[in-house]
Amino acid sequence: MALALVLGLLVALARISKSRILRSIALVYVEVMRGTPLLVQLVYIFFVLPAIGVNIDPVPAGILGLGLNYAAYLSEVFRSAILSVEAGQTEAALSLGYTPGKALWRIVLPQSFIVSLGPIGNYFIAMVKDTALTSVIAVTEILKTANVINAQTFETTQVYTAAALLYLLISLPLSRIVSALEKRARVHV
Amino acid sequence: MSDEVIVSVRDVHKTFTVTKTPGLAQRMRGKRREVNRIEVLKGVDLDVHKGETVVILGSSGSGKSTLLRCMNKLETIDSGRILVNGHLVGYEERGGKLVDEKATVTARKRTDLGMVFQQFNLFLNKTALGNVMAPLQDVKKLSRAAAEAHALESLGKVGLLDRKDNYPSKLSGGQKQRVAIARALAMDPSVMLFDEPTSALDPELVEEVLAVIKAIAAQGTTMVIVTHEMQFARDIADVIVVMDQGIIVEAGTPDEVFFRPKHPKTYALLRRSGLAVEPPGSV
Ligand SMILES: Nc1ncnc2c1ncn2[C@@H]1O[C@H](COP(=O)(O)OP(=O)(O)OP(=O)(O)O)[C@@H](O)[C@H]1O
Ligand SMILES: [Mg+2]
Numbered sequence A: 001m002a003l004a005l006v007l008g009l010l011v012a013l014a015r016i017s018k019s020r021i022l023r024s025i026a027l028v029y030v031e032v033m034r035g036t037p038l039l040v041q042l043v044y045i046f047f048v049l050p051a052i053g054v055n056i057d058p059v060p061a062g063i064l065g066l067g068l069n070y071a072a073y074l075s076e077v078f079r080s081a082i083l084s085v086e087a088g089q090t091e092a093a094l095s096l097g098y099t100p101g102k103a104l105w106r107i108v109l110p111q112s113f114i115v116s117l118g119p120i121g122n123y124f125i126a127m128v129k130d131t132a133l134t135s136v137i138a139v140t141e142i143l144k145t146a147n148v149i150n151a152q153t154f155e156t157t158q159v160y161t162a163a164a165l166l167y168l169l170i171s172l173p174l175s176r177i178v179s180a181l182e183k184r185a186r187v188h189v
Numbered sequence B: 001m002s003d004e005v006i007v008s009v010r011d012v013h014k015t016f017t018v019t020k021t022p023g024l025a026q027r028m029r030g031k032r033r034e035v036n037r038i039e040v041l042k043g044v045d046l047d048v049h050k051g052e053t054v055v056i057l058g059s060s061g062s063g064k065s066t067l068l069r070c071m072n073k074l075e076t077i078d079s080g081r082i083l084v085n086g087h088l089v090g091y092e093e094r095g096g097k098l099v100d101e102k103a104t105v106t107a108r109k110r111t112d113l114g115m116v117f118q119q120f121n122l123f124l125n126k127t128a129l130g131n132v133m134a135p136l137q138d139v140k141k142l143s144r145a146a147a148e149a150h151a152l153e154s155l156g157k158v159g160l161l162d163r164k165d166n167y168p169s170k171l172s173g174g175q176k177q178r179v180a181i182a183r184a185l186a187m188d189p190s191v192m193l194f195d196e197p198t199s200a201l202d203p204e205l206v207e208e209v210l211a212v213i214k215a216i217a218a219q220g221t222t223m224v225i226v227t228h229e230m231q232f233a234r235d236i237a238d239v240i241v242v243m244d245q246g247i248i249v250e251a252g253t254p255d256e257v258f259f260r261p262k263h264p265k266t267y268a269l270l271r272r273s274g275l276a277v278e279p280p281g282s283v
Helices: A002-015 A020-035 A038-052 A058-084 A087-095 A100-153 A156-188 B024-028 B064-071 B103-110 B128-138 B144-157 B173-186 B203-218 B230-236 B254-259 B264-272
Strands: B005-020 B034-049 B053-058 B079-084 B091-094 B097-100 B113-116 B191-195 B223-226 B239-244 B247-252
Touching: A002 A020, A002 A058, A002 A100, A020 A058, A038 A058, A038 A100, A058 A100, A087 A100, A087 B103, A087 B113, A100 A156, A100 B103, A100 B128, B005 B064, B034 B064, B034 B247, B053 B064, B053 B230, B053 B264, B064 B079, B064 B191, B064 B223, B113 B173, B128 B144, B128 B173, B144 B173, B144 B203, B173 B191, B173 B203, B203 B223, B203 B230, B230 B254, B239 B254, B239 B264, B247 B254, B247 B264
Parallel strands: B053 B223, B053 B239, B113 B191, B191 B223
Antiparallel strands: B005 B034, B005 B079, B091 B097, B239 B247
16 A cells, blocks of 8 residues: 555656656556556566566565556546646745745645545555455465475375365455455445 | 835746647647737836835736736746846846756745735645745744744734634635735745735725735835735835736826826726826826
């Protein structure tokens, strides 16, 4: 989530920046991330990146995938929030001797952050639900290991039972956490 | 009043370029991109002396706001020079040409000019006190305590100490504008620029803001005021300047301009505001 917030803000700033190159890069990023399924992105990070020599453990891979994906959505929240702050606020700050950067940082962003709080909260809940997707990585990982052990020991039943138990161990608490969080969220919304 | 010139405007020209890009449907019918140029300032000259109050009058669209906004480079200029305390603001001169200067340098020079906007532009997420304190801390780098003491002093000058903890949404229009004045004044600028400070106010709130501006003028603050309040202009101005279609058509003391207008546009403007004046040339 922290990754998504920071990256989302950076992408939003790039999208409203004066530099045409930065704007285009950010736009492509947002469109690609929003245009492809999260599952595909996760699988890509975990299974395709190693093929070109980048190895990532399952947990960082899940965090990275979710963070990159949600950054794209959050950047749109930030962008519209920044644009919703009236030009007069910036002009007042400039006339008082703020540099453009300081006016953005000290005057505009704090106001747009308040505006974004609601949508950010909603995305946060959605993100927690999507953590279940990351278990795809974990499950495949378990199966892969099970295959290896099976090939060595031929204790087929025990190995796959252990794998199934492991999967339950991961997925049960996760779905519990998710539904608990959902319940709490519903109280607040 | 002294001979020292705080703001010097020399032969300033400014053109706005408005580009209209037609929609897809119109483009298919062969419509091209339209570029409209409006020359808003067509060679403006003006000196504002230390301690002087200059009031700018003129009909809507004559370029009054643009002239003020060029002074602190909220707008760029195409040619000519504007010097504040002898320095260009937002530009440096290289080989006779104006080149944008570093943003940090422009920011520092802008503290020489305080600006009050028609729409107040208070920082919405800060209290009255917070609005006045913010630039003192962020720009002047005062400590919290020093900023607060100075801000309270400034709020006192506009009579709003009892509203210091109110957010803008809990202030009347008149109070908002007085906070905005206190905020600009607290930065201790060499000149205050007012762009129609009472035009967005309910009629019954206009007077309290004008009273505050008069009090500031009485303390010898150098000011440039754009207003449509004729009586106020007459009371407060040392010099009245009349703009029309991007040029200054008349400048003089209130008595000269109000009682012996030389330019037909001045005459028309005064007549429109319900003032009984003799037509030019009749005296
Ligand atoms: N950002 C802009 N882009 C394009 N045209 C502009 C812009 N700002 C002002 N203009 C045009 O410049 C002209 C002068 O505007 P300006 O705001 O300086 O007039 P004004 O004398 O302050 O009028 P008012 O009394 O209505 O405030 C107008 O024709 C206006 O439409
Ligand atoms: Mg105006």
